[in-house]
Amino acid sequence: MSPACYQVLANAVLIAHFLFVIGVVGGLVLIVWGGFREWAWVRKLWLRLAHLAGIALVVLESWLGVACPLTSLELWLRELAGQATYSGDFIAYWVRQFMFFTAPSWVFTVCYTAFGVLVLLSWWWFPPRPARLSALQKPPAGS
Numbered sequence: 001m002s003p004a005c006y007q008v009l010a011n012a013v014l015i016a017h018f019l020f021v022i023g024v025v026g027g028l029v030l031i032v033w034g035g036f037r038e039w040a041w042v043r044k045l046w047l048r049l050a051h052l053a054g055i056a057l058v059v060l061e062s063w064l065g066v067a068c069p070l071t072s073l074e075l076w077l078r079e080l081a082g083q084a085t086y087s088g089d090f091i092a093y094w095v096r097q098f099m100f101f102t103a104p105s106w107v108f109t110v111c112y113t114a115f116g117v118l119v120l121l122s123w124w125w126f127p128p129r130p131a132r133l134s135a136l137q138k139p140p141a142g143s
Contacts, residue, residue, distance in 0.1 A: 006081035010074050017070040018098075020054065027051045028119055035126030048128040052119055059116040062109040 031051065034042030041047070061068055 001080075003081045006077045007083065010077035010081060010083070013070055013074040013077060017068070017074065020070070024051065024054045024058065025115075027054070028115070028122060031122050031126060035122070040129075043126060043129045045128040045130050048123065052123070055112075055116045055119045059112045062112045065105075 027047075028051070031042045031048070058068075060066075
């Protein structure tokens with residue numbers, strides 16, 4: 001494959017990483033907001049399990065000191081593309097500027113853990129409800 005192809009793949013991984021972050025952060029915002037507004041879809045068990053799994057993965061990686069697989073994949077693809085920095089690519093530069101900043105690793109571990117605690121608290125504040133099988137359920141007595 002050509003270096004340009006690796007660069008495109010690296011950008012795709014970066015965008016996927018960005019969307020994952022938006023999904024986890026925005027997911028909690030929507031769950032809490034939707035919980036207060038009584039939106040039924042924010043209590044769907046599959047959604048809540050996917051959201052919990054996403055932040056649990058981030059917290060676990062952080063506590064174990066493991067590099068994010070998406071970051072590792074992106075860096076590997078950039079290396080194959082012959083890129084040393086992100087300055088030459090508009091998409092990569094701006095998405096990385098928004099998503100990453102410099103701080104000691106313990107700061108990120110504390111932030112990820114605190115966010116994970118908020119996600120767990122959202123399960124208590126707005127518990128998920130299992131999907132109803134309306135066609136299989138009998139109507140309540142007296143209906």
